[in-house]
Amino acid sequence: MLLRDKVAVITGAGPGLGRTLARLMAAEGARVVVAARTAATVERTAAEVPGARAVVADVSRHDDVERLADLVAERFGGADVLVNAAFPGSHRRNVLDMTEADLAAWRAAVDIAAYGTLLACRFIAPHMVARGSGAIVNVTSMSSRAGYAGRSDYAAGKAAVHLLSHCLADELGPYGVRVNCVAPGWIASEVLDDWMRARAAAEGATFEEIRARDVSAMALRRIATEEDVARAVIYLASDQARSVTGATLDVNAGQHFS
Template identity: 80%
Template sequence: MLLEGNVAIVTGAGPGLGRTLAGVLSEEGARVVVAARTAATLEKIAAEVPGVLAVPCDVTRIDDVRRFAATVIDRFGRVDVLVNAAFPGSHRGNVLDMSADDLEAWRRAVETGGYGTLLACRFIAPHMVAQRSGSIVNITSMSSRKGYAGRSDYAAGKAAAHLLSHCLADELGPYGVRVNCVAPGWIASDVLDEWMRTRAAAEGVTFEEILARDLSAMALRRIATEEDVARAVVYLASHHARAVTGATIDVNGGQLFA
């Protein structure tokens, strides 16, 4: 088990990737703490992953994050791994078509992805600095380096976390704390399938035709799974990556080389 005895935090632990991250980290021997705004989601993860500590927290609120960090330290006395995965659900919309409500949703998305990641690092990393070790892994995206029409909120929020990771890697490296990113592309899910079906209907073709076209743009001809992403996180969190910081592992099946 690569993370035996470690204390690992996952922020933004939703029912999809967040749940998988918690499960895989736990399988690798870590004691896992999950944080998210929705208590019901956290309770479901805690029920499915034995031993997980669930703590409600809004990562965009300073007092919430400060209280969360104190709770973890009071319980375990240390933090070895911090995985920042918080990001609200985003919608597709071109900038020039945005209403006042859309603009506010855009602001919240970027605030969660950028400022929320910053706050989690600000209040948790000092404990890593004190123990002279630790690994921070920020979940960014293929979109953090290549923008797509209608996804400016997602791209801007993830790009903020991406470049913040570089800054923190430089700042925290002298204290033995590593900061890296895992950048997924598409992740296999019902939501992705539904989007492909919508595109297929709009073009008057079958789902299978859309899927084949999309796979042909990927070097590996396969769409990554949540576990593929989680395994990359485990590598960066483990001692196997002890000389790796300021780096990004792309988990996109070869859809984008950067």
């Protein structure tokens, strides 16, 4: 197993990709600690993953992240793997149309994505440095390098994580700690299907027509799944990637080349 006896901390371990990550990392032998803002959400994830430990934590809050790091240190002696997968939902608003509430939401989104990743690394990575080994994998996005109208909050937050990862790779490399990114594009889900249905209704087309058109623009002619993304994270977290740091692995089925 790729992560046998590793301690893996996953932030943003709610429904969707975070939950899939927790399940597959545990199947690869990791002892998993899952963190998310909502107690019911993170406890449900932990209940689906054998041996997982749930921690309620808002990654944009200094005290919450420090408490998470302390709990991992006390229970396991520190983490071997940190996956930063927390991200806010985009509210799809053009910059010039933003109200005061929208501006506050924009700032909160960037705090979760960028500052939350920074805090998790700041408090969890020292245990890796002390041990002389470790892997951090930050889940960014295709949007970190290609912005789209109405998604500036999401793009700015993920782009910040992208370059933060480069900085951390340079800073932590001498101590044996690797830092990489996985950048998904679209991920197959009900949320994506609902968005396609809304576009179909707006254009007077069928869902099948919109989906076929979108998929035809992807080199692999399919949409990546949560498991596809999670497997890329596991690779970068494992010793198979022991000479890989400061890299970004695109997992978008050829939707965007970079």
